[in-house]
Amino acid sequence: MGHGESRPWRSGAGLRIVPEMPSARVAILMGSDSDRPTVEAASKALAELGVASESRVLSAHRSPRLLREYVAAAPSRGISVFIAAAGGAAHLAGVVASETTLPVIGIPIPSSPLSGLDSLLATVQMPAGVPVATVGIGESGARNAGILAAEILAVSDPALRARLAAAKAAMETKIAGLQPKENA
Numbered sequence: 001m002g003h004g005e006s007r008p009w010r011s012g013a014g015l016r017i018v019p020e021m022p023s024a025r026v027a028i029l030m031g032s033d034s035d036r037p038t039v040e041a042a043s044k045a046l047a048e049l050g051v052a053s054e055s056r057v058l059s060a061h062r063s064p065r066l067l068r069e070y071v072a073a074a075p076s077r078g079i080s081v082f083i084a085a086a087g088g089a090a091h092l093a094g095v096v097a098s099e100t101t102l103p104v105i106g107i108p109i110p111s112s113p114l115s116g117l118d119s120l121l122a123t124v125q126m127p128a129g130v131p132v133a134t135v136g137i138g139e140s141g142a143r144n145a146g147i148l149a150a151e152i153l154a155v156s157d158p159a160l161r162a163r164l165a166a167a168k169a170a171m172e173t174k175i176a177g178l179q180p181k182e183n184a
Helices: 033-048 064-077 092-099 117-124 139-154 158-177
Strands: 006-011 014-019 026-030 053-057 081-086 104-108
Touching: 026 033, 026 064, 026 092, 026 139, 033 053, 033 081, 033 104, 033 139, 064 092, 081 092, 081 139, 092 104, 092 117, 104 117, 104 139, 139 158
Parallel strands: 026 053, 026 081, 081 104
Antiparallel strands: 006 014
């Protein structure tokens, strides 16, 4: 069962439906299923921080009606942040941002002969009034998108803020352990 699906269990005489995981708070959208290997870094970062997410393939060009419907319905399901990944023309994040007032983070995908530079420029160069926070190209950008989404949510979630602080402390400890030892 994936995020958002339900698993039945018996309670007393009746049958109740209980979500397998907490409701997704972050929607991860990708323009094509071929973007999934890169985007999984965002899902993994969110999962490590205890933030539920859901992923969908929705194209700004090939399924614009479905995209608009999904974005409009997402807040009623608990979505608070969108992550949108696309390569080439990379209009997905901008279209999502034009349809919502929730934060949108764009991940440029290195899917073209320009190695993602075109995607980066298309994502970061949004017109005034339609902001998209844009991370770096590829997997490290995707991981940062997941962490940034968690940081946005942590503004009003002290427990998540503590998990983020612990993750950053662990990263610092790991880096410190990699430093050469000084001679005494």
